[in-house]
Amino acid sequence: MVDYFQRLYTLFAYEDLLLIFIAIIIGLVIGAEREYKNKTAGLRTLMLVAVGSCIFTILSIKIGVGNPDRLAANIITGIGFLGAGAIFKDENKINGITTACTIWITAALGMCIGSGHIFLGVISTAVVLFVLLNLVTLEKWIDRTHKIHTYKITTRYESGIIESFEKTFSNFHLESQSLSQIKAGDTITINWRLTGNKKHHDKLSAFLFNDASIHKIEI
Numbered sequence: 568m569v570d571y572f573q574r575l576y577t578l579f580a581y582e583d584l585l586l587i588f589i590a591i592i593i594g595l596v597i598g599a600e601r602e603y604k605n606k607t608a609g610l611r612t613l614m615l616v617a618v619g620s621c622i623f624t625i626l627s628i629k630i631g632v633g634n635p636d637r638l639a640a641n642i643i644t645g646i647g648f649l650g651a652g653a654i655f656k657d658e659n660k661i662n663g664i665t666t667a668c669t670i671w672i673t674a675a676l677g678m679c680i681g682s683g684h685i686f687l688g689v690i691s692t693a694v695v696l697f698v699l700l701n702l703v704t705l706e707k708w709i710d711r712t713h714k715i716h717t718y719k720i721t722t723r724y725e726s727g728i729i730e731s732f733e734k735t736f737s738n739f740h741l742e743s744q745s746l747s748q749i750k751a752g753d754t755i756t757i758n759w760r761l762t763g764n765k766k767h768h769d770k771l772s773a774f775l776f777n778d779a780s781i782h783k784i785e786i
Contacts, residue, residue, distance in 0.1 A: 583625050590621035590680045593692050597673055600699050606666045608649070616649070616670055617677040624681025646674040669699070711765040717746070717758060720775070721783040724755040736761055739771040754782060 594617030595610070602609035608616075620642050649670050672695055679688035722728065729745065736743040741763035749756045761768065775784055 586625065586680050586683070586685070587618060587621055589685060589688070590617045590677045593617050593676050593680065593688065594673060596692065597669060597676075597695060597699075600696065601666060601669060606669075607663055608666050608670050612649075613670065613673045616646070616673045617680075620646070620674040620677030621681035624678045628682065642674055642678060646671055665699075669695070713762065714765045714768055715760065715762050716768055716786055717760055718775075719756065719758050719783075719785040720781060721754055721756040722781045724750055724753055728755060729757070732757065732759070735774075736771070739774070740764065740767050741771060756783075 591614060594614035597617075598608075598610035598613030601613060623642050649667075672691075676688050676692055676695070679691065720732070729748070733743055736759070741761045744760045744762075746758040746760055748758075761771070772786060775781055
């Protein structure tokens with residue numbers, strides 16, 4: 568038993584334990600932000616990602632003397648599977664990409680700490696937190712001013728119906744593009760891609776929902 572602990576001590580010196588502790592803190596602060604926003608990968612997940620990648624990197628340096636990057640390189644493959652699990656499709660929108668990127672960057676930070684680049688890891692963690700916490704407002708502003716929606720409208724077919732819709736969209740200050748047109752009997756279903764300010768989308772939606780000539784509309 569004494570020999571076992573002696574070998575364990577030689578494998579992980581105090582410096583290594585300090586690196587693991589720093590990786591825990593990094594995973595904690597990033598994971599807390601994701602957990603607060605109720606994301607798929609939260610506190611425990613990102614802490615484990617940071618610590619795991621840190622330990623793998625330390626082991627790569629210790630046991631991969633001739634080629635220390637071989638073990639660490641496989642971290643990227645494993646993180647790819649975790650990131651893919653965080654991405655899912657919800658109706659017409661894909662969610663989880665930011666969380667997947669956060670898993671990826673947390674693994675990179677763990678590798679950074681595990682290789683002894685503490686200052687770089689800490690500064691990079693601050694940058695990641697700044698992006699996650701402070702750029703949401705900018706992202707929402709861009710989303711409001713340049714919103715892209717897909718409208719699926721089914722209405723009675725008549726001559727000039729396409730031009731009529733294009734004129735309506737233009738009156739609401741939205742750029743329009745017809746993606747597809749399907750005619751069935753006396754009805755036509757048109758898929759539109761509209762681009763413009765969110766408030767203009769809201770006004771158009773209210774107008775279309777109150778239009779008795781429209782049989783069905785999906786946004």
